[in-house]
Amino acid sequence: MQPDLQAMLADLRALAETESPSTDMAAVNRVMDLVESWALDLGATTHALPGGTRQFSFGVDPDAPAGERPVLILTHADTVWPHGTLAEMPLRVEGDRLYGPGTYDMKAGIVGAFHALRALKSQGPWPRGGVQVLLTPDEEIGSHSSRGQIEAAARKARAVLVVEPPVADTHALKVGRKGVGDFRLAFHGVASHAGNKPEEGASAITEAARAVLAVQALARPEAGTTVSVGLIRGGSATNVVPAECVLEVDVRVSTLAEGERVDAAIRALTPSDPRVRLEVTGGLNRPPFERSSQTEQLFAQAQAIARELGFEIGGEVVGGGSDGNFTAPLTPTLDGLGAPGDGAHAAHEHVRLDRWPDHVRLLTRLLQEV
Ligand SMILES: [Zn+2]
The missing domain is CATH 3.30.70.360 (Alpha-Beta Plaits)
Known part of the structure; x- marks a missing residue:
């Protein structure tokens, strides 16, 4: 199934038009409620965890043996942008780019993950072990309330896919972080x-x-x-x-x-x-997300899938941290599986609409094959 760019755009607009600075839990919750409605549409079991993190489970058996564990997708609902930013930086499409606060980091990543899940659901039963999504409220301010839950979920997962954006310009995946x-x-x-x-x-x-x-x-x-x-x-x-x-x-x-x-x-x-x-x-x-053989293996798999889909994808180590830093020491982790673009935390923040569907197809296949 090809990702439906128009539907992805509509979902991204809905998320990005709901401003969600990390410091305003009520605002962050509005984004989470919207995402939870998508999860429920797909038949997820949902849990609100202490501290505000939401957990969505798709075909996950909590007592599954090691080989049958779910793949964990990490997402965050907060952004660095204060209320009122949209008035100065309204969402706008220019050519192949959608500009707007919080789009690239990482509301488009959330949307892409749910479109990948939708594609999986349309193809039959959930992949072996199922998929778990964590949606956290405080990644941009250090993940103090969610770190324990992220680590606990990673320990029960067989792989962690982080839908933070890929590297700007090169669209490379992130195989390590400082x-x-x-x-x-x-x-x-x-x-x-x-x-x-x-x-x-x-x-x-x-x-x-x-x-x-x-x-x-x-x-x-x-x-x-x-x-x-x-x-x-x-x-x-x-x-x-x-x-x-x-x-x-x-x-x-x-x-x-x-x-x-x-x-x-x-x-x-x-x-x-x-x-x-x-x-x-x-x-x-x-902690540093050190480049490891387990991550290399996941990356090699992603690279092979991308090739089959008709595009090349690189892997880079970057200076910025993410919640993948917490999971990499525990469980094989691959980061940068969100939407390509540029301008995280900057006035030119945008998503590349021409390349986005390819990255969603890559994520869909990874969820099936990891
Ligand atoms: Zn982010």
Whole structure:
């Protein structure tokens, strides 16, 4: 069965016109309700899990032996875009592209997954082991409420397919992702009059400035480790020795060992002025999705299917994280099976309508054959 692009577009419009910033659970729920209605149409068993994640099961036997386990599809209903973005960036089709907030990341991925499920359903019984879909509410803000459920579902699955978008431009699948860390360094010094009694003060800004250079020096680009102090906030007035300064740091690593090295080094930082206290919070939020032989196997299968369908597909390791980072250490995981396009989290976010149906056919076949 060929994917019906017009029907896919109509479904994508319905999802994308329902704005769903991660911070507004009621809005995210509206998207989830719509997706749940599609799942129910296909005969799914649905569950609302604590924290807001929805679970849709298609022909899944919860007590199945290892060889009969379901394939797990990971989706998220939230976007990075605040309410009101649609007024400034309305959905619009230009040539082969549909522009709009949340389309590429990842509402088109959700739509594609459900059209793949529809195609499977039209062909007969669900594939061996069935298919389970998790729709989570908080991927864009670290998946704090859904991580445990994602990991639990992955442990019971025989493979995980993540419908995050493929790589922009090349439309390649994602066979590895860096681990992502967020560290917050709060320096607590001693305030004093900058003119009358500077010696009684202990500057949090001075200590933070030293730390900026020390933290940046932890980067090892040749090992795939990047570090960026992205935010600095401190002081109260020019005539006050600053008592407070906060740094926020983004860390990306290709291996867990590198993550542990950077984590340990940040926690070992000590202010040179003993009156300044340093408080470190945060850490490695998503472990690296390391390129593995299991993922390579899944990727080789996808590549062969794409060839049969008449197109070539690559596989790349990327810097951004996804919920696939949580599942890759547990279960063979392939990512980037959503809709091709470009501009995630950017004003030119769009889906490539000319290429989208091919990727849905690929996902359909993978669900049958994995
Ligand atoms: Zn996403």
